[in-house]
Amino acid sequence: MPRIGEDLQRYLRTEMMPTVWCPGCGHGNIARAIAAALEHLAYDPERVVLVGGIGCSGRTPFYFRTNALHTTHGRALAFATGLKLARPDLKVVVVTGDGDALAIGGNHFIHAARRNLDVAVVLYNNSIYGMTGGQQAPTTPVGARSTTSLSGAIEPAFDAVELAMAAGASYVARTTTFDVQEMPLLIADAIEHPGFALVEVLTQCPTYYGRLNRLGEAPEMLLWERDQTEPAQAPITREEMAAGRPIGVFRREVRPEFTRSYAALCERLGAGADG
Amino acid sequence: MRLVMGNEAVALGALAAGCDFYAGYPITPASEILEGMAHLLPPRGGVFLQMEDELGALAAVVGAAWGGARAMTATAGPGFSLMQEHIGYAAITQTPCVVVDVQRGGPSTGLPTLPSQGDAMQARWGTHGDRPAIVLTAASVREAYDATIRAFALAEQYRQPVVLLLDAVVAHMREPVDLPPPPPPSRQRPRPSAEPPFGEHPFTPFGSGRAVVVTGLSHDDEGLPRTGSARASERMLRATEARMAADPALGGLTSYRLDGARLAVLSYGVTARVARAAIDALRGAGQAVGGLELTVLWPFPEQGVVDLAGQVDAILVPELNLGQMVLPVRAAVAGRCRVESLGRADGTLFQPDDLVAAVRAMPHDSPVGREARHA
Numbered sequence A: 001m002p003r004i005g006e007d008l009q010r011y012l013r014t015e016m017m018p019t020v021w022c023p024g025c026g027h028g029n030i031a032r033a034i035a036a037a038l039e040h041l042a043y044d045p046e047r048v049v050l051v052g053g054i055g056c057s058g059r060t061p062f063y064f065r066t067n068a069l070h071t072t073h074g075r076a077l078a079f080a081t082g083l084k085l086a087r088p089d090l091k092v093v094v095v096t097g098d099g100d101a102l103a104i105g106g107n108h109f110i111h112a113a114r115r116n117l118d119v120a121v122v123l124y125n126n127s128i129y130g131m132t133g134g135q136q137a138p139t140t141p142v143g144a145r146s147t148t149s150l151s152g153a154i155e156p157a158f159d160a161v162e163l164a165m166a167a168g169a170s171y172v173a174r175t176t177t178f179d180v181q182e183m184p185l186l187i188a189d190a191i192e193h194p195g196f197a198l199v200e201v202l203t204q205c206p207t208y209y210g211r212l213n214r215l216g217e218a219p220e221m222l223l224w225e226r227d228q229t230e231p232a233q234a235p236i237t238r239e240e241m242a243a244g245r246p247i248g249v250f251r252r253e254v255r256p257e258f259t260r261s262y263a264a265l266c267e268r269l270g271a272g273a274d275g
Numbered sequence B: 001m002r003l004v005m006g007n008e009a010v011a012l013g014a015l016a017a018g019c020d021f022y023a024g025y026p027i028t029p030a031s032e033i034l035e036g037m038a039h040l041l042p043p044r045g046g047v048f049l050q051m052e053d054e055l056g057a058l059a060a061v062v063g064a065a066w067g068g069a070r071a072m073t074a075t076a077g078p079g080f081s082l083m084q085e086h087i088g089y090a091a092i093t094q095t096p097c098v099v100v101d102v103q104r105g106g107p108s109t110g111l112p113t114l115p116s117q118g119d120a121m122q123a124r125w126g127t128h129g130d131r132p133a134i135v136l137t138a139a140s141v142r143e144a145y146d147a148t149i150r151a152f153a154l155a156e157q158y159r160q161p162v163v164l165l166l167d168a169v170v171a172h173m174r175e176p177v178d179l180p181p182p183p184p185p186s187r188q189r190p191r192p193s194a195e196p197p198f199g200e201h202p203f204t205p206f207g208s209g210r211a212v213v214v215t216g217l218s219h220d221d222e223g224l225p226r227t228g229s230a231r232a233s234e235r236m237l238r239a240t241e242a243r244m245a246a247d248p249a250l251g252g253l254t255s256y257r258l259d260g261a262r263l264a265v266l267s268y269g270v271t272a273r274v275a276r277a278a279i280d281a282l283r284g285a286g287q288a289v290g291g292l293e294l295t296v297l298w299p300f301p302e303q304g305v306v307d308l309a310g311q312v313d314a315i316l317v318p319e320l321n322l323g324q325m326v327l328p329v330r331a332a333v334a335g336r337c338r339v340e341s342l343g344r345a346d347g348t349l350f351q352p353d354d355l356v357a358a359v360r361a362m363p364h365d366s367p368v369g370r371e372a373r374h375a
């Protein structure tokens, strides 16, 4: 396999840098992995649309030379649904935060997964709302501190992987920003997958999550990510999921994909070949 | 000639305008547009999508527009409120699309099956921030068809979301109309463009030969949020509004028996039909009454109303709300004559007799009006 990440200039809009992200933020690592995945797949940047929600994570598309659709908070997947149905020939990659995808956008997340829409979703999970200053997210673990749970969160957290699997996603994976080798490979895998493909990336927000929970700076947080996850062989079993926080590929299935089913419906109803 | 329902006319008008993408969510009294498009679009190779909510519906429409589709959605009051965030998004991203709001009684679930004109202001000011709004309305099945076609043309001309306001009565009534069969589907593919993708430049969806950046953040003509882009977005909004204001083709007023009138009824949508009946009755009784009907609510056709104020002593503004369009009417009239608001929000239409009585009750040689006119 060729080495990933040798020529990212083709995909990165370097004139928009430096990024808005804080020093040590994991979002930059993920953006780099997405660029590396696109380079690995050798996509024409003009045939790719990066669709972002609102949040620190949602800023990612600005740093790419692909098409960019920076949308509204939580709705990236709804925009992506319309776009992908109108233009199945374009590659659509959605970048979203844990609050963006699982709180305000939870409904679009489960329905895009249910439809098995052909998009790759990279979910930047930093367990907190970064952009608005460190409030509790639906992924904040019980006991963790945020500016709206200074005594420790009491609500159970969502597990994005379980949610996506239950909703019908046909490709589901999880990785961390510590796993710099695996991350671009999983993202490339997800982009190539013909259906709804989720890659949840556990990432560090040293500014809020790290500081509020005394986890140190970025290097310490990367080690903390490593320590709370366990690489596992695909497919990961329910027992492994229950036992800890495995990373790797949880599901890779080929199931009827929405845009293809839609095209088949049109054909069945008599739409012309050029329709 | 055949009997066509207002909502069906909207669906057929959309096809006539080349609409090839519809996303929506069921809601009374707009559901027949959704069902009509579900039936009409797939055999033509167009996209029909039932989304999980109205926020998602307009999001999908905007996404599809950036994919090069002629896209629309339709809803009613509660769903229209949910769409407001994305109407603003479409405005700042200069995305052509059409939003039909079949008004029903509100607020909240209100009177789901009964007509209203309660969204006239929401259609103009519902989203946060400022935007150059185009809002059309229609009083008959034929007008609903024509206004839908016009909404697509204006959306493309101005690169803005265009709202068509109907009401439960116009949407659900059937009238005999002669509509041409829908044209065969035509898929326009984006053409290469070297111009910047925003500002006063033509709309260039994804796939036009180079990557485009679209954002709801204030941005420059390249689409990028950079230093100075707040000014660039403000400039775009102002320029679009100025072009609308200077466009005589936008029009928006139809007069009815206004010659020699000393009193006028200014109305729109379904209420305009009632006003005509009332005017006929009053004219029959020898009173010099005429009507002015709004077909474009926004941008408000101010000059025509100013002119009317120069002709008559008093203007009655009946509407199925507690007094919304009467506000820009009063602002335009600016004391030149008397303006009376007649509102109702109980889900019932005015009867011609209601308007006849209201006109008769208006002091038609009001000294207030005269003074102001000669001032």
Ligand SMILES: Cc1ncc(C[n+]2csc(CCOP(=O)(O)OP(=O)(O)O)c2C)c(N)n1
Pocket (backbone or CB within 6 Å): A054, A055, A056, A057, A058, A073, A096, A097, A098, A099, A100, A101, A124, A126, A128, A129, A130, A131, A132, A137
């Ligand atoms: C409708 C709406 N509600 C709230 C906000 C404010 N807001 C912006 S970003 C954000 C949270 C982002 O958190 P997350 O999705 O976890 O992304 P991160 O910033 O951590 O990457 C919120 C609540 C908004 N922009 N729009």
Ligand code: SF4
Pocket (backbone or CB within 6 Å): A020, A021, A022, A024, A025, A026, A027, A056, A126, A130, A131, A204, A205, A206, A207, A208
């Ligand atoms: S606030 Fe947190 S998530 Fe946002 S850029 Fe800073 S470190 Fe990253």
